[in-house]
Amino acid sequence: MEMVNRPYASAFEAYAVQHPEVLCLSADLTSSCEIDGFRDRHPDQFLSLGMAEQNMLSFAGGLGLAGFRPFIHSFGVFLYRRPYDQLMASIAYPRRKVRLMGFLPGVTTPGGMTHQAIEDISVMRTIPNMTVLEAGDATEVESIVAEADTVDGPVYCRILRGSVPRLFDTPLRIGQMRVLAEGDDVLVVTAGIATEEAMRARAALDAAGVAVRHLHLNTLKPFDAAQIVEHAASVRHGVVTLENHLVAGGIGSMVAEALAEAGLARKLVRLGLQDTYAHGGSRPYLMRYYGLDALSLVHAVERVTGQETGITEEALGAVRVDAVHSAVKAEAL
Amino acid sequence: MRNAPRSEDIALAIRRRVFEHTMRNNGGYLSQACSAAEQLAFLYNEALTLGPSTMPMIPPPFGGVPSAQNPDYVTGAGYNGPAAPEYDRLFIAPAHYALVAYACLIEVGRMAPEGLEMFNQDGSSVEMIGAEHSPGMEVHNGTLGIGLSTAAGLAWGRKRRGEPGEVCVFMSDGEVQEGQTWEAVQAAAHHEIGNLWALMDVNRQQCDGAMDDVMKVGDIATKLRNFGAVVAEVDAHDLNALRQARATPHDGQPLIILAHSSPTKGMDFLMRRFPRLHYVRFKTAQERDEMNIAIAQELGIDPIVLEDH
Numbered sequence: 001m002e003m004v005n006r007p008y009a010s011a012f013e014a015y016a017v018q019h020p021e022v023l024c025l026s027a028d029l030t031s032s033c034e035i036d037g038f039r040d041r042h043p044d045q046f047l048s049l050g051m052a053e054q055n056m057l058s059f060a061g062g063l064g065l066a067g068f069r070p071f072i073h074s075f076g077v078f079l080y081r082r083p084y085d086q087l088m089a090s091i092a093y094p095r096r097k098v099r100l101m102g103f104l105p106g107v108t109t110p111g112g113m114t115h116q117a118i119e120d121i122s123v124m125r126t127i128p129n130m131t132v133l134e135a136g137d138a139t140e141v142e143s144i145v146a147e148a149d150t151v152d153g154p155v156y157c158r159i160l161r162g163s164v165p166r167l168f169d170t171p172l173r174i175g176q177m178r179v180l181a182e183g184d185d186v187l188v189v190t191a192g193i194a195t196e197e198a199m200r201a202r203a204a205l206d207a208a209g210v211a212v213r214h215l216h217l218n219t220l221k222p223f224d225a226a227q228i229v230e231h232a233a234s235v236r237h238g239v240v241t242l243e244n245h246l247v248a249g250g251i252g253s254m255v256a257e258a259l260a261e262a263g264l265a266r267k268l269v270r271l272g273l274q275d276t277y278a279h280g281g282s283r284p285y286l287m288r289y290y291g292l293d294a295l296s297l298v299h300a301v302e303r304v305t306g307q308e309t310g311i312t313e314e315a316l317g318a319v320r321v322d323a324v325h326s327a328v329k330a331e332a333l
Numbered sequence: 334m335r336n337a338p339r340s341e342d343i344a345l346a347i348r349r350r351v352f353e354h355t356m357r358n359n360g361g362y363l364s365q366a367c368s369a370a371e372q373l374a375f376l377y378n379e380a381l382t383l384g385p386s387t388m389p390m391i392p393p394p395f396g397g398v399p400s401a402q403n404p405d406y407v408t409g410a411g412y413n414g415p416a417a418p419e420y421d422r423l424f425i426a427p428a429h430y431a432l433v434a435y436a437c438l439i440e441v442g443r444m445a446p447e448g449l450e451m452f453n454q455d456g457s458s459v460e461m462i463g464a465e466h467s468p469g470m471e472v473h474n475g476t477l478g479i480g481l482s483t484a485a486g487l488a489w490g491r492k493r494r495g496e497p498g499e500v501c502v503f504m505s506d507g508e509v510q511e512g513q514t515w516e517a518v519q520a521a522a523h524h525e526i527g528n529l530w531a532l533m534d535v536n537r538q539q540c541d542g543a544m545d546d547v548m549k550v551g552d553i554a555t556k557l558r559n560f561g562a563v564v565a566e567v568d569a570h571d572l573n574a575l576r577q578a579r580a581t582p583h584d585g586q587p588l589i590i591l592a593h594s595s596p597t598k599g600m601d602f603l604m605r606r607f608p609r610l611h612y613v614r615f616k617t618a619q620e621r622d623e624m625n626i627a628i629a630q631e632l633g634i635d636p637i638v639l640e641d642h
Contacts, residue, residue, distance in 0.1 A: 047489075047524070055482040055516030062486020065472070066494065086513070089473045090483055094408075094465060095399045129400060152401065 064096030076102025106244030122249020143171030183211025238267030384414030426480025431463035478511030522561020
C-alpha cells in the first residue's frame with residue numbers, strides 16, 4: 001500500500017494559491033496542522049489568531065461576511081468544544097462559508113481526553129446548516145480541500161495528517177459513498193481510519209467464506225439514509241458499523257435511525273467508543289483497547305451471523321501490509 | 334429647507350419613545366434608553382457614513398431562518414443602508430438594546446413608528462433580543478462578547494479589499510466580563526485593524542444589578558490599552574465630547590470609546606429601583622402610574638394614556 005506523506009499540506013497549498021478568497025487561519029497549531037510551509041511561503045494569505053478559539057470562530061464569521069472563505073486549522077476538538085457558542089452564532093446560523101479543518105480525529109492523537117474529538121460528528125451533525133465530511137485516506141485528504149470549498153455554507157472536515165495510506169484512486173465527492181465490496185451476508189459501514197481496518201478484516205472474512213458488503217462514508221451530513229437502507233436490505237444477516245468516534249450520535253446512530261425510519265428490521269452491532277472517554281496512547285493500542293480494530297470487527301460479524309469464523313489475530317496480521325504499519329509512527333502532538 | 338436634526342433632539346425623542354413603549358407594554362429595557370440615547374443618536378445621525386435604507390419602512394414579518402431552503406433570507410442590515418464599500422457597518426453587540434436601537438431607527442427616519450408596534454409580537458422580525466433579521470441588525474449578538482470579534486473579522490476583510498468604509502460596534506461594559514472580548518481586542522491590535530472602532534456604553538449595570546456587586550472588572554480603560562486598543566473616555570451624554578472622542582487618532586489600532594453613562598439619565602425617578610434596572614417591570618398598577626406621571630414630567634410630555642390592565 002502506498003503511503004503519502006503530509007497529503008493535506010500540498011493539497012491545501014496548491015488549492016489556496018489559486019483562490020485568493022481562501023484564507024488560512026491557525027490557532028497556534030500551525031506545524032501540527034501541516035500549514036507551516038504555507039505560512040512561510042504565503043504570509044499574506046495566512047492569519048495567526050493565537051490560542052483564542054472563541055475569537056477565531058467569530059472572527060472567521062466576520063471574514064465570511066466580508067466575502068472570504070476562511071479555512072480554520074486546529075485539532076478537531078478545539079473547533080467545537082470551547083467555541084461552541086461562536087460556532088453556532090457566528091458561523092453555522094448565518095451559513096458563513098467557513099471551512100473547519102479538524103485534525104487528529106478520535107483516537108488518532110495520543111493527547112488523551114482533552115485532545116481527542118470523540119463526539120465531534122455527533123455535535124456537528126445536529127447543527128443546522130452544517131456539512132460534515134471525513135477523509136479516510138490520502139486521496140480523500142487531498143480532494144477534501146477543493147470539495148469542502150464548494151459547500152454553500154459551513155463545513156466541518158475530519159482530516160488525517162502525517163503519513164496516510166492511499167486506499168482510493170478517485171477523489172472524494174460530497175454525498176457519494178464508496179461501495180467497496182458487494183457481498184450479501186453482512187453490511188459493514190465505516191468511515192475515516194476505520195475503513196482501513198475493515199478492509200483488512202474483509203480480506204480475512206472473505207477467506208473464511210463470509211461475504212461482506214462494505215460501505216465507506218466520507219459525507220456524514222448530508223447522510224444518504226436511503227442508500228444505507230437499500231444496502232442493509234440486500235444482506236442476509238445484519239449490519240455492523242465501525243467508527244473512530246462514540247457510537248452515540250455517530251455513524252452507529254445514523255445507521256440505526258435510517259433503519260428504524262425505514263421500518264427495516266436488521267440486527268445492528270455498533271463498534272466505536274461505547275459511552276466512554278479514551279485516554280492517551282498510540283493509535284494501534286487505542287484501537288485495540290477500545291475495540292475499533294479489525295479483530296473487533298471480525299468478532300462483531302460473528303455475532304451478527306451467529307457463526308464462528310476461526311479468524312485469529314495472526315490471520316489478520318497475515319493480511320496486513322506490515323510495511324504500512326511499521327511506517328506509521330505514534331502520533332506526536 | 335429644514336435644518337439637519339440635532340443629535341440632542343434625537344436622543345430626547347428616543348427616550349420618550351422607549352418610555353412610551355415601556356409604559357404601554359408594562360415593562361421594557363428603559364434604563365438602556367437612559368444610558369445609550371445620545372450614543373445611538375450620535376452613531377446614526379453623525380458618526381456613521383450610511384446609505385439610505387434598502388428596507389421597507391414597516392418591517393416585513395419573520396421570513397424564516399437562514400437555510401439552503403430559504404434563498405430569500407435577508408438580514409436587517411438593510412435598515413442601515415446598503416453594504417457598499419464606501420459605507421460603514423454597525424453591529425449592536427448587546428442585542429437586548431434592540432428596543433432602543435429600533436426607537437433610534439424611527440427617529441432617524443429609517444423605520445416607521447408602526448415597526449415598534451410589532452416589537453416582541455409572535456411572527457414579527459422586530460424581536461425583543463435583536464436577531465440578525467431584526468431591523469438594523471446584521472449578525473446575531475445575543476450572546477454577549479461575540480460582536481467585537483465578528484466586527485474585527487469583517488474589518489480585516491474590508492481593509493484587505495481596500496474598502497474605505499469602517500466597522501463600528503456599539504458595545505456594553507458588561508461584555509468585558511467575557512473572555513472573548515479580550516481575545517478580540519488582542520487580535521484586532523495584533524493585526525492592526527485600524528478600521529474598527531467601538532462605542533461602549535459604560536453604565537456599570539448588568540442583569541443581576543450593579544457590576545461592582547456582580548463581578549468587578551476594574552479599570553476597563555487601562556486593561557483595554559494594555560491589550561493594544563486606543564481608548565478615549567467621555568461623558569456619554571455630552572455630544573461634543575463624543576465628537577471629540579471619535580476624532581481620536583488611532584492609526585493602525587482599534588479605537589474604543591468608553592462612554593460613561595447614567596443608567597437613569599433623563600429619568601431620575603428610576604433611581605428608586607436602583608440597582609434593579611436591567612429590565613423595568615412594574616409590581617403594581619400604582620407603581621406604574623407613579624412612574625408614568627413622574628417620568629413623563631421629566632421628559633416634558635404628558636403621561637402616556639394607558640389601557641386598563
